[in-house]
Amino acid sequence: MSTELTNTDGGVQVHLTQRLPDFLQRVNLKYVKLGYHYLVSHISTLFLVPLMAVIIVQASQLNSDDIHQLWLHLHYNLVSLVVFSVVFVLGSTVYIMTRPRSVYLVDYSCYRPPSHLQAKFHKFMEHSKLIGDFDDSALEFQRKILERSGLGEETYIPEALHRIPPRISMVAAREEAEQAMFGALDKLFASTNVKPSDIGILVVNCSLFNPTPSLSAMIVNKYKLRGNIRSFNLGGMGCSASVIAVDLAKDMLQVHRNTCAVVVSTENITQNWYFGKKKSMLIPNCLFRVGGAAVLLSNKPADRRRAKYKLVHVVRTHRGADDTAYRCVYQEQDEAGITGVSLSKDLMAIAGGALKTNITTLGPLVLPISEQLIFFATLVAKKLLNAKVKPYIPDFKLAFDHFCIHAGGRAVIDELEKNLQLLPVHVEASRMTLHRFGNISSSSIWYELAYIEAKGRMRKRNRVWQIAFGSGFKCNSAVWVALRNVKPSPNSPWEDCIDRYPVEIVA
Template sequence: METLPEPRNNNLPNFFLSVRLKYVKLGYHYLVSNALYLFFFPLFTIILTTHLSTFTIDDFIELSNHMIKYNYMVFILVLISSVFLATLYFMSRPRKVYLVNFACYKPDQSQICSKELFMKLSKEARCFTEENISFQKKILERSGFGQKTYGPIALMQENPTQCMAASRKETETVMFGAIDELLEKTGIKARDIAILVVNSSLFNPTPSLSAAIVNRYKLRGNILSYNLGGMGCSAGLISIDLAKQLLQVNPNSYALVVSTENITRNWYFGNYRPMLVTNCLFRVGGAAILLSNKSSDRRRSKYQLIHTLRTHKGADDRSYKCVFQEEDENQNVGVSLSKDLMAVAGEALKTNITTLGPLVLPMSEQLLFLATLVARKFLKMKVKPYIPDFKLAFEHFCIHAGGRAVLDEIEKNLELTPWHMEPSRMTLYRFGNTSSSSLWYELAYSEAKGRIRRGDRIWQIGFGSGFKCNSGVWRALRSINPAKERNPWMDEIDEFPVDVAKTSTINN
């Protein structure tokens, strides 16, 4: 099987150079569809309350006598209508979803896989050609990885094994480790959990991973459990969105979301280069997140979920096939990364960002963006596209740590600062690409740095096979004191200088 040619352009396209109006309109549609909850009813309530506050007791008595004398039925109808509308509003408005707490799994020190150890294991496997050994070394040099990422125990030994037992053990160790820590942090009982959503893209045994969690923690018999497979690195936010939808129709409930990926079962022992890249980039990790729609949990929760937005480009063949699990010519199964990956990722990100903009950007930015868009699209004026300043909408950015090149391009296109990119770069450097759970290691980094303040807005961006790009927007309900938090970055938050993550290389 021949290798794919090197891409001529490894950059993401400019997100705002060519914007489709339908995605801008979609964003405004989401905004207008929620206007009743966000504007009209509260405005009506304020006006009515302000007006009634000027009434004295004598005014109310006079009004009552007037209604009784002249139009008793109208008064009754108005009263019934007001009660009905108020009831309808409070019953149909979206339930608030809170993130009570989350936990990221930190593997044992024995699983640390330095770059030298990775290359040593690759050579000892005796299945890679010398050319592909050098190829893997180059990938590591450009990866942005440090020396303390974690590999699976089953593969870090003299005779690596990919058996089902070893794969199941890896995934269960990660999931149970994260869940145990989460339950300890929150103090809730496992049987209080009403909704369970688990995502693991490539490893989906029978019974399912969600069933393994139900069995381990003896969850209730009527639990709503879901197991998401094959959805790639963006599945973490898909799981959050699914849990959010379920919490809308199940009052007073807790939802547990578990995001992970399995390395043991999906290591590639072949020489097809588009599949070899995944060996170099993916590492062991996982996260558990507890969501609640109970108003009583607001006080102790960390964040409130404001928006989730999903973009799916699977209708396009190029997008669908850019990350593809298949067999090579020797029947070795692997995940192939297409040369079109960067371009596809850029288009998905552009669509997602364009749709999200009207929901989060201040009006000043929206007006400037729309003005230049109208000038370019309709007036055919040669004006420079206006790039909205998303730093005015968010204080913190958690961008999926898929690779250093993607982070570089997003930083450039969205005009972010190194400070905003630090959580993503440091997560890539310390933990590698942990797939769908990487966003939570990034948020944990911001917490460990003491950056999260009450009212701060956080934007999580995940993208993966399909091709999909998903966003999650959170607002901090309280300031996070890192000294009181158990965190995967604990005791080493200042160990790695940030500039190391941008200049990391492998020793000879």
């Protein structure tokens, strides 16, 4: 809003510019929309109150004869009443026995590597000159990606890549995996006081490193987990694999009663650093960093009292039937036979399509009826009446209090902020995670949740949307509700730096 002051006949006259009416119109529309959502959300109450008033008035007019007649009616229909009661009890019992079991997130932990593994920009570029067969064009390309990526100076790369020459071996890759997984699990077991022998289900996901024995077997061996544990090892499923792992654990918790599940999400860089010159395969070098998370889930009713969150929905979208989507994140060899992961220029468009499909399924599950009515009316107008109306983008801010968008890169966060019409505070956790830890693949959504907790923003009944994209191509969502005012767990990855955030990201 702006004004223009001019002097007229010794007085001051205020001329409002054209921006003032536009501002007032936006304000009016805002309050009209808020009023509409409030009315639709409470419409049942508006109808119920008059109905209850009529019932109370009618009941107050009953005399003793009317009440006596009602008792006689019930007395003569005693058989019907008993049959109804038996059916009701049996039906309730069947429902309680067969309904989906609640899945609680008791706690989780995120691995924070030691400070000597930090990848300062100048150190990263010096190592690139020394350890790779990069020409000036490839080096300049990496420098520009680093500057524009949204990453800060404190992200981490594995020990093997700090060596000159790099120690690219199976032993080094196992060490990286052990440090991330065991570092997260040690903190999880310490903060929850859960014994490893209490774990009945284990799900591990890591896309690019799948040794034999598996990573899940590595954890079983380290912590001496019990012999009848249900263990799973997910590979090649990309940055959205943590949501897939949670979904698998949830399904297992529907089958096995009174047990706990642990989900471990990580990625491995040591054997997957690209040393060639193909630019589309150099991008992962600049974005991916070391990280890992361990999550404790439970279906025990007793764990509800100490749990942080309850799982509400998981929605998974797979676009792998489309060839372009299938190859947009693709591990392959370049012309020189050097292996790396190639990122297609169509990646953002494909991610947008996958997101649209995902929220089309998720929307009816989480959006208030007011938003669903607007969306349905817009769809009818467009499809049946051939009206030239823009597709209506539901306001997911009415459904969720917090957003954990996979920190895959600056462009990914920008695109979702724009398409979902989010505010800067809604993507703050994602941007700051990208800045502090880089793209830590599937574990990023847990570092983002830890950021929100560290800022003291998670209140009871707040709803959280975790959304991640992965190779294949996949878009997966998990929805959680906070069971209490959540405080950060001990040894949070943000413990030593949360006061410095948020920081300004230079464009």
